[in-house]
Amino acid sequence: MASATVTVDLVVRDLLHEDLAACAWTGTPTHLRYISAALGRRTSGAVDYLAVCGPSDLPLGVGGVDYRRRPDAGWLWQFVVHPAFRSCGLGTLLVRAAEDRIRQRGLAHAELGVDAANTGARRLYERLGYRVTREQDEEWDDIDAGGRVVRRRSHCAVLRRTLPPAAA
Template structure:
């Protein structure tokens, strides 16, 4: 079967993009993303979208500069489920790493859930190394859209840029 090549671009995610990002998570998650975009004005974060020529995001993720003083913390990384394992996650992570370096920082960190070996394998392939574990928690939507607290054990991974 012949390979299909698709030209991708990376740009800042906007509030207008959220309407086409339903694949990225439930409405509560997208509300958190909208709040994160408001933090961009204060220079605390960057939030990027990887897009094909249609301009609609097929991958999104952010980097938070306020969590760790000497590193950018990559978070909320996701690729459209139908397009995973096509290299798009690597494009997103490399673009976020460039943003970290543009800030004069030379280290990136991220957390990966213990039960997500596929993502961990990607991060290891991109030279992230484990440096600890921590319990993380966030609000998500339960049955009927009711908010529930989700807790999970994560491996913290770092990369010198």
């Protein structure tokens, strides 16, 4: 079996509506509609929505920052990396870029919720310096396989990180 190391340049940029057609891997069609709605909130300054892209400029990971959920912190949400590129550092790159956006807003904290069953994501965030501050239940509407609206519920750990000042 042959082995090789390949280095690829990555860029983190704003996610665009035109990118959504290439983001089916992020989840259900309902999830894509939520992302589209979030992109619509960007013009008011309520959110940032980012994409990490490779040389093809196609999103390999996406995630948002909501500035209205917490008055003293940017709320990270809907972070997901394409399954083929997980554990390659893209999630870390995306989180750090989101933290930079939060700092640019003059906020000193980033916060997020992680489903109790998502131990891999929790390990990542803890490795990046996030600490559990509380637990809470989250609810959202989704569409089931039959096309019916269903209410989903998840028990989450809320993690917070005090952001260091931007490097000079």
